[in-house]
Amino acid sequence: MEFTWTPEQLDLRSSTRRLLETRAPLARTRELAEAGQRRDEAAWSAMTQQAGLLALGVPEEHGGAGGSRVEQSLVFEEAGRVLLGGPLLPTVLAIEALLAAGDDAALEEHLPGLVEGERTATLAVLGSTGRWRPSSPTTVAARSGDGAVLSGTEELVLDGADADLLLVLARAEGGPTLYAVPRDAEGVTVERLDVLDLTRPMARLHLAAVPARPLGLTGGGAGVVERVHRAAAVLVAAEQVGAMDTLVARTAEYARTRRAFGRPIGAFQAVKHRLADMAVQLEMSRSAAAWAAFQDPGSADEAFGAAVAASYCGEAFLQAAKDTIQLHGGVGFTWEHDAHLFLRRARAAATLTGPPSEHRAALVPLVLPDLVAPGHTEVPS
């Protein structure tokens, strides 16, 4: 039932929180970001080999720990609290894609290393436009003997310069198809990009006739990517909730202690009311994100929940990040203060899976199914 977590799930949440607080606290996130590093090696192995966080949501027959999106979203909420970035999200999404593609040989080859955290992976599915349009990929797959070779440019690939395995969506004869490409394959050139969210490195990939193996059915790539896109929306929403929770707690603490005109600034309504709104939007986001995580992957309810959560949480977190800066005054604008790390994350996360307006557009057929029929055209504004 929605909003009812089992004791095991609650344990997972608190053990993950402890793990991240000790091994990957926000201060460490900042150090990594400033040094341009994608991850803390010790923390990564604690999260993967010891805590098994990447095994969550992976069926036991594939060496996973079972569980569902609910467990994953609890982990991402905790990750959001400390703005953990790096290979976690892209690897989880790549695992999701491998599972959705259902290619046994590929699962056998790739999953164990990914689940164990020995290898990392990422999706290259935005093509040269940088937009989630799985039905019209821009990278092209050409037949070559038994396999295929891929050519094209893939923009905005999370962790693309360092992930070991690339899952590339390409236009093939039978329709969009997902391919597995080792990042060090011949013909792959990597361009590291300067990014707004310093915790999430990105790269541009140039593929020049790179040999690749199709995953699952030819022409099945769009379906796989759509499914992963939804998972991404749900997990990013959980992350946004965690991050917002940190902001509300820290900003409230600041408002209780920083004094002006002889009083804590939180006694002034302009401050108090803005904080109240932050808390309200956090609670609303929490509800939307959690509900979405409770839905069955691939279901219409999940599509609905993901669209609501992505649209609402994305904007709420961004507002909370801006308000945090405002309520901290000058110190909130400094490099030393963490506020900008949250603003960067919020700004980037609000469009990582497409801007909120696109998620809202996805709501239309779900909310107004009878209006999607032909003949109902809109007046252009």
Added chain:
Amino acid sequence: MTTTAPLTHRDLVADTARRVVAEHPPESTPRAEFLGACFDAGLAWVHFPRGSGGLGVEAGLQDVADSILQGAGGPVPFSINPMGYGMAGPTVVEHARPEVAAELLRPLATCEELWCQLFSEPGAGSDLAGLATRAVLDGDTWVVTGAKVWTSLAHRARRALLLARTDPDAPKHRGLTYFVLDMTDPGVEVRPLRQMTGAAEFNEVHLDGARIPDTHRLGEVGDGWRVAMTTLMNERRAIGGGSSRRGSGSIGAALQLWRERPDLRTPALRDRLTALFALADAARLTGERQRVESGDRPIGPEGSIGKLVGAELNQAVYDFCMDLLGVEATLYGSYDPPDGVDDETDEHAGPHDVQRAFLRSRANTIEGGTSEVLRNILGERLLGLPGDIRVDTGRPWREVPRG
């Protein structure tokens, strides 16, 4: 942190509701009789004790009962007796003497006795604890004199929740006492007030020597503020609790208007509509989550979230509808009460009466606690921020300047 309602309670509620529907088919049973059967079966407020209209189970299970009862065509008692069901029931069951509760609850539940709330006064709204209506004990009867205002449904109510001052020399929160007033008392005079919509759902109520037996006092003398808190928290929950059905409430009216008027649609308005929909759904889910998480614990300050968000959402939704209508929005449906509504309330305004709903929605951020007051409550009680600067703390009520 959360617990699920044990399945047995859920089953108990569902089985009981199905039994009531089977034994008292709603379409052939008079309303009061049907609601009386619900009360007797413990379905009026499932979390109340047995014998007082409840089954002693988690409040969150009320939905289970309501969806079966109303799904079978039963009446929606909250919309007939909103102050009764939403606030008076919970206040009476918690604070009245058992024999008085027994006398009051059943006729409330059957809607034979409608209730109203005599709290606000011309000089005390947000600052409710500053109110001036006086109650003086005469033997075993209280005599009440003063003026109340904005009292919804007073013109049809049989009983009222009344907050009055019994000690003007005590600091304002400590000099109040809480009563149940019989609105047919000769000392009660109700005068309708016309609202900006043209309707008159609220009133002024003049109390001139109205008499209340001491048995109809709720809580101790001087402890009225604490009792009033029960009422106010339940009021916010009742107003803000929202529906658990996706796309119901004001957003449903907007969707219907959108559906009916393809000629008015634009992509920009569509984005606004879906943004409002996402907001409405996040609010709806927050109500759901709070119900699941609180179980049978009393509602805390987070109960104000639904009221705050719901009020601003309604206003935004009707603003949207007005924009959708474009130039047509400058017309007004009718200044007569809406069709099919048996009283003067504006609450039932549907998509065909957008202008009325637009006007009515302005009250949403005022009634039941203004949005400013709610933000104070959330900031102070949920986030632990310091209180506003104030000059009335600890001073006797009679020395504090009033507006």
